[in-house]
Amino acid sequence: DTGVSQDPRHKITKRGQNVTFRCDPISEHNRLYWYRQTLGQGPEFLTYFQNEAQLEKSRLLSDRFSAERPKGSFSTLEIQRTEQGDSAMYLCASSRGGFTLETQYFGPGTRLLVL
Amino acid sequence: AQSVTQLGSHVSVSEGALVLLRCNYSSSVPPYLFWYVQYPNQGLQLLLKYTSAATLVKGINGFEAEFKKSETSFHLTKPSAHMSDAAEYFCAVSVNTGTASKLTFGTGTRLQVTL
Secondary structure, X not given: OOOOEEEOOEXXXXXXXXXXXXXXXXXXXXXXXXXXXOOOOOOEEEEEEEOOEEEEEOOOOOOOEEEEOHHHOOEEEEEOOOOHHHOEEEEEEEXXXXXXXXXXXXXXXXXXXXX | OOEEEOOOOEEEEEOOOOEEEOOEEEOOOOOEEEEEEEOOOOOEEEEEEEOOOXXXXXXXXXXXXXXXHHHOEEEEEEOOOOHHHXXXXXXXXXXXXXXXXXXXXXXXXXXXXEX
């Protein structure tokens, strides 16, 4: 069990640029979640996958955001035409879904700064 | 919809003193409750979780929490604070809909431990 990994750990970009983040979940976990955490706040749910299917998206996920999980393994989160308000920590979590109480294990996060 | 409220955005205790971090929840169905800890520039680490099996839950690093339905509370305690406990603590609630168990977090409590 190597834990959830995220890449990159930090990203600085200029407004209007596109960015892509990657998340590698714990290998046997079928559920993968994305959260966003702004300064001084708790993480907020963005979207989640069960295997390769994206089953739920938050209203926070504007049309500039897209997430994929091809083949039900790693996931990518892309933000197009970044805005300064996108600056945040993006957290990925994975779990073994299907149990009454699942525990989500979080990665270290990707901190995005939009200038 | 479910939510959690963490009273006190900052708590300061002396090393060796009791730690008490407060969390109240709101949920229309029996909730699953979690406490996570976040160290600077890191992801979230699970401290403990309430599964309805026992109202007093013991977690890692000497922390425990008690579920009180009558008070809708799930406060986190530790008998004796250590300098290494300084971090941000998040209470979270989850409702398993069968297809997702997304977490709803509180705004966090930053714990400072002084000599």
